[in-house]
Amino acid sequence: MKRFALFVSLLGAIILSSCAHEEPSRQEKFLAAAPRSILVVPVVNKSVDVTAADYMLSTVSFPLAEHGFYVFPVNLVKRMLEDDGLADSSLVHSSSTTKLAALFGADAVLYITIERWDAKYAVISTTVTVGASYEIRDAKTNSVIWKNKAEVTYQPNNNSGGGGIGSLVSAVVSAAVAKAAPDYMPLARQANNQALHPYPGNGIPPGPYAPKVEK
Amino acid sequence: MKTALACLSSAICVSMLAGCGGHTLYEWRGYDSKLYEHYKNPAEQAKFHEDMKEVVMRAEAEGRVPPGIYAEYGFLLLEEGNRAAAVQYFQKEAARWPESRVLMEKLIAVAENRVKKPAGPAQPAGAPGAATAQPAGSQEAMR
Numbered sequence: 001m002k003r004f005a006l007f008v009s010l011l012g013a014i015i016l017s018s019c020a021h022e023e024p025s026r027q028e029k030f031l032a033a034a035p036r037s038i039l040v041v042p043v044v045n046k047s048v049d050v051t052a053a054d055y056m057l058s059t060v061s062f063p064l065a066e067h068g069f070y071v072f073p074v075n076l077v078k079r080m081l082e083d084d085g086l087a088d089s090s091l092v093h094s095s096s097t098t099k100l101a102a103l104f105g106a107d108a109v110l111y112i113t114i115e116r117w118d119a120k121y122a123v124i125s126t127t128v129t130v131g132a133s134y135e136i137r138d139a140k141t142n143s144v145i146w147k148n149k150a151e152v153t154y155q156p157n158n159n160s161g162g163g164g165i166g167s168l169v170s171a172v173v174s175a176a177v178a179k180a181a182p183d184y185m186p187l188a189r190q191a192n193n194q195a196l197h198p199y200p201g202n203g204i205p206p207g208p209y210a211p212k213v214e215k
Numbered sequence: 216m217k218t219a220l221a222c223l224s225s226a227i228c229v230s231m232l233a234g235c236g237g238h239t240l241y242e243w244r245g246y247d248s249k250l251y252e253h254y255k256n257p258a259e260q261a262k263f264h265e266d267m268k269e270v271v272m273r274a275e276a277e278g279r280v281p282p283g284i285y286a287e288y289g290f291l292l293l294e295e296g297n298r299a300a301a302v303q304y305f306q307k308e309a310a311r312w313p314e315s316r317v318l319m320e321k322l323i324a325v326a327e328n329r330v331k332k333p334a335g336p337a338q339p340a341g342a343p344g345a346a347t348a349q350p351a352g353s354q355e356a357m358r
Contacts, residue, residue: 037314054254058247065282066240070314073283075250076290105317185251209240209282 026202029145033138035107036208037070041100042078042089043132047117052184053089054078056114056132059188063196064110068210072104101139108145111135116151119182128154130187134195136204148202150194152187241281242274264291271304282312286319298326 040060045053057074065071086092092100097109116131131151138145197203249266256262271288274280289304302323309319 051254055251058250058254061281061283062243062247068240070282070312072315072318073287073290075253076283076287079290079294105314107314185248211240 027146027205029138029143030136031205033108033140033145035069035136035138035145037072037105037107038064038136038207039072039077039101039104039106039109040064040074041092041109041111042081044089044093044111044113045117047114049117049184052114052117055184056112056117056188059185059192060110060112063189063192064207065209067197067204068207070207070209072106077104096142097137098139098142106139108136108138111137115149117184125155126182128182128184128187130184130191132188132191132195146202146204148195150191152190152194154187240279242277242279243281244270244273246270246281246284246287264295267291280311282315283308285311286315286322289322293322293326301326 040057043053043056045056057078061071061074081087081092086095093111093113101107101109111134113133113135114131115133116129119126119128129151131149133147133149135147136145137143195203245266249263249270252266253259253263267288271280271284274284285304285308289301289308292298292304293301305319305323305326309316309323
């Protein structure tokens with residue numbers, strides 16, 4: 001029985017260590033600022049796909065809130081900024097974090113810039129890429145307390161059905177499908193995950209509503 | 216004692232597993248994909264309203280409403296001119312999430328000031344005037 005308890009505790013410790021992904025040196029500033037709430041402002045889009053910024057915005061609340069932060073409603077924030085003459089997200093990104101955060105009562109602001117959101121078409125295959133950089137600035141000090149970037153690429157598998165004409169046809173079909181409507185959303189979500197909570201890496205520490213893990 | 220310890224250890228393991236994957240902290244009900252659909256088809260405002268209403272109702276029934284969701288729905292109601300209902304949802308957000316209070320107080324003030332205004336008939340949802348009436352209200356909140 002005692003051994004069983006020990007085993008269970010050990011198992012717990014293993015799970016615990018697999019959960020822990022902090023890299024203290026890169027998280028110090030964030031931990032010192034200890035924001036409870038994060039304002040996600042509209043995304044700056046450096047890709048040529050005009051729909052990318054809003055699509056990206058829709059994916060961000062989930063991973064941040066599940067990580068334990070209060071996340072301001074992204075669509076409400078976007079609408080309020082637009083109504084206030086701040087429809088240009090690059091204008092929002094270049095304005096004072098302190099002033100911006102004060103409008104909403106936020107502790108910190110997350111700025112996302114889309115670096116890549118494209119599909120490259122080859123003859124029989126298509127490569128879809130989403131890349132973004134992430135930066136959190138503290139409302140009190142106006143300074144960057146965390147940043148990271150991620151790039152995710154998807155290339156449809158061409159290995160269906162032992163080669164030959166069959167696989168060539170299926171590759172052409174999958175390239176055509178991707179060309180018609182490449183689905184960037186899974187890639188955007190994956191980019192968020194890689195940037196916000198990599199295992200291990202430069203992720204953001206859990207927020208105040210994250211389940212407490214006791215040692 | 217030993218049994219109790221074993222139980223405790225197991226409980227800790229289970230809770231850690233829950234924290235690591237599978238379960239979510241909140242009941243999202245497809246909020247992100249509903250928002251995505253809205254950005255994809257912005258003309259379908261009524262559909263977005265219904266989607267968000269369902270997200271809020273179902274999350275509330277589960278007792279696990281994600282941060283920002285009450286306010287998101289409240290703002291839709293405000294944009295549609297349904298000020299009294301908007302205030303209710305802003306109040307719910309403020310009560311559930313203390314971090315939202317600064318913003319919710321501003322939005323409640325906007326909604327209530329506009330109630331007091333001797334304005335014309337209330338804007339029906341999706342009316343052309345509803346969109347243009349909003350900026351003034353929000354600017355008040357931003358100041």
